[in-house]
């Protein structure tokens with residue numbers, strides 16, 4: 690089985706969001722770096738994977754056999770031309786081309802980290818992370834998947850950009866933007882605190898992809914001067930400590946360390 694490929698740099702919390710899902714699903718996968726410095730994310734090859742020219746992009750199925758098909762076909766044609774008439778030569782070649790085209794259709798690209806995470810969970814029989822067998826539970830997973838994207842990470846993105854990304858490229862940190870979004874984040878965390886006072890996890894008393902999708906961006910928050918913001922919310926802190934104890938999260942934390 691060809692490994693699944695995740696394209697992107699592990700400094701990106703959108704890329705490592707997918708690594709958490711891949712690790713939790715026990716998937717066999719390969720991370721293929723994409724070099725922002727050379728604008729590789731805007732290359733035609735990458736745009737074919739992600740039309741927005743962003744990372745991550747995900748590929749399932751592979752054409753690594755292309756070389757095998759071509760080699761076999763060329764060798765076969767050469768041998769046959771030397772020994773048989775044309776009909777014998779071209780029939781297998783047509784079969785090869787049919788197999789190749791069929792296999793090519795097996796290749797599958799996905800942009801959007803959260804869609805990738807769902808695909809990975811479903812494909813690797815980790816659909817329990819989406820609770821798809823239970824209408825109400827799966828609805829609660831959907832709610833908190835949306836909340837992570839539209840509330841939690843929406844408030845965190847500007848903070849991480851100002852505190853981590855801008856300095857990485859020699860830029861400054863706009864403290865006004867940071868403060869404004871910290872206030873937004875605190876309001877979100879108040880809702881999380883109330884929710885997690887009643888349930889062990891966000892969607893209910895079961896771990897789900899909704900919890901896991903918070904990991905990469907929260908690891909980045911801990912790398913900023915504002916990590917202590919979580920300390921004011923004890924149930925959120927306990928929830929986070931529980932996630933941090935997971936091997937998948939430990940692996941992504943190690944991957945995201947600057948020296949990695």
Ligand SMILES: N[C@@H](CCC(=O)N[C@@H](CSO)C(=O)NCC(=O)O)C(=O)O
Nearest residue numbers: 701702703742743744745800801802803
């Ligand atoms: N909704 C998408 C966001 C991807 C994204 O912004 N990727 C950034 C790097 S990570 O912060 C990116 O590729 N930026 C380069 C660009 O936008 O040109 C997802 O979740 O996959």
